[in-house]
Amino acid sequence: MRSIQKSVTKGQGGKLEQARATGARYILLRAAGYPLKSLFQEYPVVSDPKLFELYAREQWYGEAVRPGCYLFDRRLYPDFAFKVIRVYPCRSVVGSETTIRVEQKEEPKKVEYNVLFEDVVGQQMAKRKVRIVEKFLQEPERFGAWAPRNILFYGVSGTGKTMIARALATEAKVPMLPVKATSLIGEFVGEGARQIHSLFDRAEQMAPCIVFIDELDAIALDRRYQDLRGDVSEIVNSLLTEMDGIQRRKGVCTIAATNQIEVIDSSIRSRFEEEIEFKLPNLDERLALLEKNAATLPQKLEDVNLKEIARITEGFSGRDLMEKVLKAALHHAIMDDGSITQKLLEETITAASKGGREPPRVMFT
Numbered sequence: 001m002r003s004i005q006k007s008v009t010k011g012q013g014g015k016l017e018q019a020r021a022t023g024a025r026y027i028l029l030r031a032a033g034y035p036l037k038s039l040f041q042e043y044p045v046v047s048d049p050k051l052f053e054l055y056a057r058e059q060w061y062g063e064a065v066r067p068g069c070y071l072f073d074r075r076l077y078p079d080f081a082f083k084v085i086r087v088y089p090c091r092s093v094v095g096s097e098t099t100i101r102v103e104q105k106e107e108p109k110k111v112e113y114n115v116l117f118e119d120v121v122g123q124q125m126a127k128r129k130v131r132i133v134e135k136f137l138q139e140p141e142r143f144g145a146w147a148p149r150n151i152l153f154y155g156v157s158g159t160g161k162t163m164i165a166r167a168l169a170t171e172a173k174v175p176m177l178p179v180k181a182t183s184l185i186g187e188f189v190g191e192g193a194r195q196i197h198s199l200f201d202r203a204e205q206m207a208p209c210i211v212f213i214d215e216l217d218a219i220a221l222d223r224r225y226q227d228l229r230g231d232v233s234e235i236v237n238s239l240l241t242e243m244d245g246i247q248r249r250k251g252v253c254t255i256a257a258t259n260q261i262e263v264i265d266s267s268i269r270s271r272f273e274e275e276i277e278f279k280l281p282n283l284d285e286r287l288a289l290l291e292k293n294a295a296t297l298p299q300k301l302e303d304v305n306l307k308e309i310a311r312i313t314e315g316f317s318g319r320d321l322m323e324k325v326l327k328a329a330l331h332h333a334i335m336d337d338g339s340i341t342q343k344l345l346e347e348t349i350t351a352a353s354k355g356g357r358e359p360p361r362v363m364f365t
């Protein structure tokens with residue numbers, strides 16, 4: 001990072017305290033508005049963050065910044081103020097390499113999916129548990145201090161963990177905040193922890209509410225792996241604070257999902273009151289999955305014995321059956337201008353098991 005030598009005095013950021021000051025690596029701004037307001041004024045919206053960054057760096061280059069001070073726009077929206085929320089390093093100046101972000105106002109919203117519980121084949125334990133969560137959120141007084149709080153879904157990829165959470169979001173009468181754990185990892189030190197706290201702040205405002213953290217392994221890595229990713233331990237700590245501080249976060253229930261439970265930090269794992277395993281579908285479930293999904297194909301199956309297909313796809317997940325069997329066969333049929341036959345399906349299965357995931361065991365006898 002280069003040092004900046006400039007004697008800038010303008011702006012609330014104040015004078016440069018030193019002739020040579022360190023260029024900030026990161027600044028987070030919050031739109032604060034005008035010192036004076038007319039009834040018709042609206043806040044400017046950052047439409048392109050990268051472009052805004054160039055614009056901001058140029059006009060505030062050399063400006064000393066610290067948390068709490070203000071930077072005033074001098075060009076497009078003269079005197080519009082931005083409050084400096086975070087600066088890293090704490091007292092530094094805007095430099096040519098400073099990353100400048102403006103907080104986005106996110107309105108808590110209930111995400112809508114169109115998946116229902118009845119669409120999820122099998123996974124009875126998980127369905128039962130999410131029904132309990134749903135009940136608690138509707139009638140918290142019946143549970144008192146014995147409310148369901150933190151639940152972990154784990155198991156093989158493609159077995160319906162995300163799907164069941166979506167069904168819960170569709171069917172529950174309460175809002176759900178679904179987040180991908182990777183989206184909680186910030187680019188900068190402290191950002192991940194801040195994102196986690198603000199997620200739970202939002203959940204609390206919306207309570208009763210469900211927080212669904214998908215792909216938890218991305219942020220809750222076992223300490224042995226944390227060296228690989230610098231800021232993970234700080235994220236783990238803030239997650240622990242939130243999971244423990246559940247009394248404070250009344251009416252918030254956290255569900256997390258992972259397909260790599262073995263890499264989850266043990267202190268995080270111990271905070272879950274229940275771990276629900278998602279297993280690969282058995283014969284009957286595979287048949288149900290094939291029947292349900294085949295019915296939605298744009299092309300009819302020709303003399304296909306789905307029972308046989310279910311029998312030879314042991315080790316396939318629900319996702320495999322959809323993507324690697326039915327979808328792949330449909331695409332072949334379309335390209336060859338043919339139909340989806342038993343032979344085509346069996347060939348597709350053989351191909352999927354050769355190049356596919358471990359361990360689909362195909363049993364032709």
Ligand SMILES: Nc1ncnc2c1ncn2[C@@H]1O[C@H](COP(=O)(O)OP(=O)(O)OP(=O)(O)O)[C@@H](O)[C@H]1O
Nearest residue numbers: 119120121156157158159160161162163259318319
């Ligand atoms: N039990 C199931 N019932 C019905 N469909 C399923 C089931 N399991 C998987 N599928 C199908 O496979 C797709 C992928 O499933 P989903 O995304 O829920 O898997 P996941 O367990 O979250 O996997 P990952 O661990 O990789 O995130 C679903 O959208 C659905 O179409």
Ligand SMILES: [Mg+2]
Nearest residue numbers: 161162214257
């Ligand atoms: Mg998933």
